[in-house]
Amino acid sequence: MPRILVIEDEPDIQAVLRFALEKDGHQVTVAGNGGDGLQELRRAGYDLVLLDLMLPDRDGLEVCRIIRSDPSLATTPVIMVTAKGEETDVVVGLGLGADDYVTKPFRTKELLARIKVRLARAREEASDGDRRRLQFQGLVIDPVRHRVVVDEQAVVLTLTEFKLLHVLASHAGVAYDRYGLLDRIGDGESVVTDRTIDVHVRNLRAKIKPYDHFVETVRGVGYRFADGA
Ligand code: CA
Numbered sequence: 001m002p003r004i005l006v007i008e009d010e011p012d013i014q015a016v017l018r019f020a021l022e023k024d025g026h027q028v029t030v031a032g033n034g035g036d037g038l039q040e041l042r043r044a045g046y047d048l049v050l051l052d053l054m055l056p057d058r059d060g061l062e063v064c065r066i067i068r069s070d071p072s073l074a075t076t077p078v079i080m081v082t083a084k085g086e087e088t089d090v091v092v093g094l095g096l097g098a099d100d101y102v103t104k105p106f107r108t109k110e111l112l113a114r115i116k117v118r119l120a121r122a123r124e125e126a127s128d129g130d131r132r133r134l135q136f137q138g139l140v141i142d143p144v145r146h147r148v149v150v151d152e153q154a155v156v157l158t159l160t161e162f163k164l165l166h167v168l169a170s171h172a173g174v175a176y177d178r179y180g181l182l183d184r185i186g187d188g189e190s191v192v193t194d195r196t197i198d199v200h201v202r203n204l205r206a207k208i209k210p211y212d213h214f215v216e217t218v219r220g221v222g223y224r225f226a227d228g229a
Helices: 011-023 034-044 060-069 087-095 108-132 159-169 178-185 194-207
Strands: 003-007 027-031 048-052 078-083 100-104 134-136 139-142 147-150 153-155 215-218 222-225
Touching: 003 011, 003 034, 011 027, 011 108, 027 034, 034 048, 034 060, 048 060, 048 108, 060 078, 060 087, 078 087, 078 108, 087 100, 100 108, 134 159, 139 159, 159 178, 159 194, 159 222, 178 194, 178 222, 194 215, 194 222
Parallel strands: 003 027, 003 048, 048 078, 078 100
Antiparallel strands: 134 139, 139 147, 147 153, 215 222
């Protein structure tokens, strides 16, 4: 039975959500503010979070950001529940990693359909992510979720840094010259030159300490990920 955490302060909406979700076969826990919600999520872990934007103690966006930056919670799907006129917040929320949103007043059927999609996708990603995940001691690279964890702490990499690390780490021991790396990480849009690769490597190393020595400089060539790391 999927377990859903509802973070919502309005009693009427709490009741509506609980009734609809339980009727649809979910196990529901309700938290009335952001702090309680996060505490409950950390304590018990949930399959999905329904997150109200306007909470009495803190902004739903802040709750979303905290969920996404905590590696033990980061893969939990989050659906934001917003009121009309909060479109700007929706855009920000999606940027912070919310998976979807519904606008109050919402139709129960639509909400249940969206929940079903998110739960199914999360299950797929979990198995796909486990299969493709790279781990070198305390450094974990998850190409499915674009996530890097250092000693159980999520680190925020830019897209370029992530691609750089993933290309190198998935071919450990292979030395790439700067142009070879450019070919593999360039997205055709942002300007990346051979010397900016050095800057990206420097920033990347700073972020993955104490595992920065895995990214080795090969003199006269470029970079490689340490073999047997
Ligand atoms: Ca509210």
